[in-house]
Amino acid sequence: MDWHLLVFFAGLFVVVEGLGxxxxxxxxxxxxxxxxxxxxxxxxxxxxxxxxxGSNLFSNVPFVLVAAKWIHNFTQPELMWKVMxxxxxxxxxxxxxxxxxxxxxxxxARRHVEVGFWDYARFGIPVSILTTVIGMVILLLLG
Numbered sequence: 001m002d003w004h005l006l007v008f009f010a011g012l013f014v015v016v017e018g019l020g021x022x023x024x025x026x027x028x029x030x031x032x033x034x035x036x037x038x039x040x041x042x043x044x045x046x047x048x049x050x051x052x053x054g055s056n057l058f059s060n061v062p063f064v065l066v067a068a069k070w071i072h073n074f075t076q077p078e079l080m081w082k083v084m085x086x087x088x089x090x091x092x093x094x095x096x097x098x099x100x101x102x103x104x105x106x107x108x109a110r111r112h113v114e115v116g117f118w119d120y121a122r123f124g125i126p127v128s129i130l131t132t133v134i135g136m137v138i139l140l141l142l143g
Contacts, residue, residue: 005104012100016065025069033073040075041140044083047074048136051087052128056098060088079139086135094128096120 019025036046054063067084074080092099096106096117106115 002107005107008103009100012059012062013065016062019066020069025066028066029070029073036074038075040079043074043076044079044140045136047080047083048087048132051084052091052094052132055088055091056095059097059103060092060099064088082139083136086139087132090128090132090135093124093131094121095124098124098128 032050035050036043051063051067054067057063058066064084071077071080071084092102096102096115102120106120109115
């Protein structure tokens with residue numbers, strides 16, 4: 001692994017801790033809580049899609065570190081932990097940025113093959129959507 005990836009990964013934790021210390025996760029949740037809905041099903045689906053998008057904007061590890069502070073606010077926190085675990089894991093497949101592991105693999109492969117954003121996304125997007133929907137249906141039926 002290259003040193004700059006280690007610095008990048010360490011930097012994610014520093015930034016997330018700084019955001020948490022500044023109270024930003026709570027502020028974000030208070031602005032967004034109405035979007036999640038009131039019923040368990042709407043909260044679950046909306047948290048899943050929000051987690052998927054957040055994981056790809058910020059990568060799944062830092063997103064989970066921030067959004068984990070919101071879980072106690074939901075109607076069924078235990079279920080929402082499962083939803084976040086499922087959604088952020090599957091969201092890691094959506095784009096290269098969805099997971100730090102993807103970034104590491106793409107960076108390591110660069111010496112052998114160039115994988116662009118859209119090269120990855122044309123498979124990652126449909127796989128992520130399909131697995132998230134199927135996973136959520138199973139989770140909600142069994143949960």
